[in-house]
Amino acid sequence: MLGFSAALVQAYFQVVPPVAYGVCMVCHPRDLFNWLADHLLHISWDYSIASTNWPLLTAVGVVLGAWVAARQHGEARARPARQRLSFFIYGFLMINFGLVLGSCPIRIVLLTAYGNILGLVGLLAVIVGVVLGTLALRWNARRAATRGATA
């Protein structure tokens, strides 16, 4: 449904160029943020041609949709923050890596479906990155377990 709708908004609802841009959770927030910076503060940061006149509102829609779903099913409640600095850094790194890549893990799949060869290379790189991250987590967990056993 997600992929098909992403293709639909490109084909018939002007979410283009760039191509395969129906859903992207780093580029669309960038477009919205930079569009607002441009129109409210006159700071000329880049945003896509698709959001020249009006910003792309995917991030706003996702947050609203998820909030409504969570409210309807009794899952929306404030939970305290943990590891604030770590998660701040993860977000900081994610947007920078994502915008250099030009896509989030969703759009890289859309680009691959579009037949973009660099998209496929990026998707494979993301998967290898996930493998490396998983190995790092496992290594860290093992190290913590060994420390716990010797203490």
Place this chain on the structure above:
Amino acid sequence: MTAALATLILGFIIGYLGQRSRLCFVSGYRDMLLTRDGNLLKGVVGGFCGALAGFVLFYFTGGNLPEFPALLRTPDLDSARAWITTIVSGLGVGFVGVLAGGCPFRMHVLAAEGRRTYWFYLLGLYLGLIFFNLVTDRFFGG
């Protein structure tokens, strides 16, 4: 206006469904590796198949799909810089995604549920955007 409304509506729908299904484009690969649980990976494969079906269908119905299928017409295909930045940043996205526990889509959904941990993730994401505009884009931007 059309694009803004379309993305708002699409965002609302995938946000709603993403909250119910726990869809995540990083955890899908991670769960498969860690626990051999392919449930979330089905969402990723479904996303790819849906997009491919949509692109092919709308190509034949006259939708706005410039240069589809891209294949050898992919922009910057002969640029070594594009290959290197794609590979390095792709590795970074995957690695950081696993450490954070999900893709940016999933993080937005979790933040909307009221989990304050992910509010800090989004704070980092949007402040990181300013850093990207001021610094990273000058060195690695397209």
